[in-house]
Amino acid sequence: MTSRPALDVRTVAESEFADWQRAMNIGFLREPTLPEDVLDARRAQFTAGRSTGAFDGGRCVATFRSFAQELTVVGGATVPADAVTNVTVSPTHRRRGLLSRMMEQDLAAAKERGDVVATLIAAEYPIYGRYGFGPATSATEWTIDVPRTGLDPRRSGPEDGGRIDLVDGEDVRKLGPDLHERLRRRQPGAVDRDELWWRTATGEVRFHPTFREPFHAVYRSAGGEVEGMVAYTADDHWGDAKQPLNTARVKWLIAVTPAAERALWHYLCSVDWVVAVRTGWRAPDDLLPHFLPDPRAAAVTTQADWLWVRILDVVRALEARTYQAAGSLVLEVADGAGLTGGRFRLEASADGAGSCVPTAEGADLTLSVAELATLWLGDESAVRLAALGRVREERAGAARQADALLRTSRRPWCPDIF
Known part of the structure; x- marks a missing residue:
């Protein structure tokens, strides 16, 4: 040999x-x-x-x-x-x-x-846990059966005084960055988009030889402020009886108000010849189905893990976020790679601020750095992880207390793939 x-x-x-x-x-x-x-x-x-x-x-x-x-x-x-x-x-x-x-x-x-952290979108689930990454957000894609929505096919535009305009790539590069900044500053799990992102998304820089220019639509409020934007494509599919059977596929949709979200989804369902809308990857608790008179018209196509996080500094990670209630918790965090980990006391005050310091006190919860990442953005439940054997309670009730501190009223969401 x-x-x-x-x-x-x-x-x-x-x-x-x-x-x-x-x-x-x-x-x-x-x-x-x-x-x-x-x-x-x-x-x-x-x-x-x-x-x-x-x-x-x-x-x-x-x-x-x-x-x-x-x-x-x-x-x-x-x-x-x-x-x-x-x-x-x-x-x-x-x-x-x-x-x-x-x-x-x-x-x-x-x-x-x-x-403070490393991030990735995992192509395959089993690979990255062994490096300390844990799934921190998930995403859902719906397919909307347009004829079933119950929306009025005669609808001509938003009913709230706003308007929707079709725009081109140059407009998107001017208007999109500020809109996205407003969204990501309020959306846990969101990441920044640099200038190159906007140039490639609109085709000014082409990373793929088969790039297809999308349609772009902007929602403006009654006061004229840009509050939402969508990029989408559509196929060209006709049935044997010469009936249009086209599907619109959303590449991305961002909005900073529910009114803008509602208007953009209704717009997509009103485009002539479109009988189905594929929503792209949305937050798992997205409002979309309930923007439709018949929420069952939006059927879940795919639901899966999305953003994975690897915590590199436990103290800075836990002190960067806010908390839902006052309380304290001692965490024993195992990190086989030795990049972070140890025993830490998390203190959350009534105003939501948190402090985290190393401690020699007895642990309330023992977990790996990957499981801490799964809990960090508020999407997962420590009680669930304890039931699965992935978190160990050292003090009875500690997992429930962790949920009271860490979980959020709306789920984190990462709108991007990278």
Whole structure:
């Protein structure tokens, strides 16, 4: 038998970007070679020191990239995050520890930079728990059966004095960033969008050779303020009896008022020829079904975990968010990677502020850093996790007390994929 040569895991140089991109496409089962103009466009994502690759004989066989991100926590504050993306291992090099090596390097660098958490959207559920990540938000997609909604097909626009206008990509790049900032400052689980996000979403920069320009609609209140925006596409499907059977697919919809949300969903259901609307990934407690006279017209198509979080600093993470009630809790947090963890006393005051300090007191709850991440944004219940054996009560009633402190009245939501 011949021994395998050692694989070189290292930071990717800009000159290696094309090889790294090819390896990423192979890992995601995409066409390996990109047109030169698309490859050049993707170079805009390259940040020195934040892309990692594994190399075998000079050929890239695994990819990993991270970038700076801001994550909104409960209460509206933001924390610096290490956003992980573009993670692949070529099928010829699986089960050789490459992901572990790349992840360990990246998380250590994120900890050194002072990032409070790392984040990612997991393609597969079982992979990331072993690195301390836990699912912190979930998402739901509905399919709306338009004829069943009970909406008046003669409707011509919002009934609240507002209006909806179709706009182009240039308008979206002008109006969208401010609207999104207003949303993400109040939405736990939301992340920031940089200028490149808006340029790629509108096709000014094209990362995909098959980019299809979406339609864009803006909702303005009676006072003329932009309060909502949607991007959507539609197919061209006609039945045998020459009946339109088109489906509109929402790429993204953001709104800062329920009136704007209602108006945009009603607008989508009023577009001629559209008989179904796929909503895209929404918050699991989205108001959408109840904007329709018949909520059953919106059927759940998919519901799944979405944003995963890896806490890198327990103290800063717990002090960044607010709390639903006054109280105290001692947490024993296990972190096998040694990046954070230990025993901490969380104190929440009546005004919602929290303080967290290391302590030698006896623990009320024992849990892993991944389970703490699952509880951190308020989406999961400590009582449920205790029933599943994923959280251990050291004091009777501690899980119920944790829920009183940590859970939120509305569920966290991340509108973005990255």
